[in-house]
Amino acid sequence: MSLEGVTGAGKSTLVQDYARAFPRFLRDEGVRIPVFYMETPSPVTVKGMAAAMLEQLGDPAAHRGTQWSMNSRLIQLMISCGVEIAILDDFHHLIDCETNRVLTKVSDWLKVLIKETGLPFLVVGIEDTVEQILDVNPQLSRLFAAREELEPFEWDLSDEACVCEFAQFVTYAEEAIGITLPDDLPRMELLYRLHYATAGVVGNLMNLLRFAAMIAQEKKVDTLDLSALASAFDRRLSRHLKGKTNPFETEEEHFVASSPPPDAEAPSKRKQAVSIAEVLTAR
Ligand SMILES: Nc1ncnc2c1ncn2[C@@H]1O[C@H](COP(=O)(O)OP(=O)(O)OP(=O)(O)O)[C@@H](O)[C@H]1O
Ligand SMILES: [Mg+2]
Incomplete structure (x- = not known):
């Protein structure tokens, strides 16, 4: 299976959370590793990849031996440690960033490893890059029948479920960080601005809220105000999300993006299909 998504999705x-739920443990016959997780090294070579995987499995001589003996140890160890799934994160490192070419020797080596171990593999990477790697190797591509994408939160006022999902995540984030978002704006308006500010990307949202929480902590207040969000947006997101205006600085009751993305309509701009009450009930 492959999993793709934008950076910060x-x-x-x-x-990693999934892997933590199935940690390695010791049995009489040795270590068991039900979920094998590894970040693909960068830059990556066949030998580097084999050594990194051996090291992650606990081989004390991970970097030693010929390619042939490393391959053989790797296959043996994966099977004898009872690996049930191998997760390779940052799989896009198989694309050489200088030439933008896929490192076919590594992808071919991986194909053999998957076939020889007979284990399920999950490769994780940036949007479109995993597809690019698989496209140049039809035999490897065939092994990845399931392709999934982790998408950012959407904002579509005609879709109640999608607005409630984002609203619920923001509520969880408030609880996790231990902050309360300002209530001087209607919740729907605040959610719309948060979505615009972060493009619905979880990493951006957490970055914004965590930094705003730090600002509030410095000011020794429990509730964030809009100025803390505005300052966090300027200092943490504006350079990453180029071309966006700061949605927390506006004097207007309803923020209107200068060039709104097609799926990000301001609550004031169209008949509101989802009521604030509904969103608040979902909190
Ligand atoms: N479900 C979640 N709940 C809370 N915070 C999250 C969640 N998922 C991600 N984050 C936060 O978002 C940030 C980015 O997440 P993560 O590194 O998993 O993204 P990614 O998709 O792997 O990005 P990249 O492609 O750049 O590696 C992290 O700081 C993490 O703490
Ligand atoms: Mg990542």
Whole structure:
């Protein structure tokens, strides 16, 4: 299976959390590793990849031996440690960033490893890059029948479920960080501005809220105000999300993006299909 998504979508957090739920443990016959997780090294070579995987499995001589003996140890160890799934994060490192070419020797080596171990592999990477790697190797591509994408939160006022999902995540984030978002704006308006400010990307949202929380802490207040969000946006997101105006600085009751993305309509701009009450009930 492959999992793709934009940077900050939460791919690594998701798979690392999954791996943590099935930690390695010791049995009489040795260590068991039900979920094998590894970040693909960069730059990556066949030998580097094999050594990194051996090291992650606990081989004390991970970097030693010929390619042939490393391959053989790797296959043996994966099977004898009872690996049930191998997760390779940052799989886009198989694309050489200087030439933008896929490192076919590594992808071919991986194809053999998958076939020889007979284990399920999950490769995780930036949007479109995993597809690019698989496209140049039809035999490897065939092994990845399931292709999934972790998408940012959407904002579509005609879709109640999508607005409630974002609203619920923001509420969880408030609880996790231990902050309260300002209530001087209607919640729907605030959610719309948060979505615009972060493009619905979890990493951006957490970055914004965590930094705003730090500002509030410095000011020794429990509730964030809009100026803390505005300052956090300027200092943490504006350079990453180029071309966006700061949605927390406006004097207007309703923020209107200068060039709104097609799926990000301001609550004031169209008949509101989702009521604030509905969103608040979902909190
Ligand atoms: N479900 C979640 N709940 C809370 N915070 C999250 C969640 N998912 C991701 N984050 C936060 O978002 C940030 C980015 O997440 P993560 O590193 O998982 O993204 P990614 O998709 O792997 O990005 P990249 O492609 O750049 O590696 C992290 O700081 C993480 O703490
Ligand atoms: Mg990641």
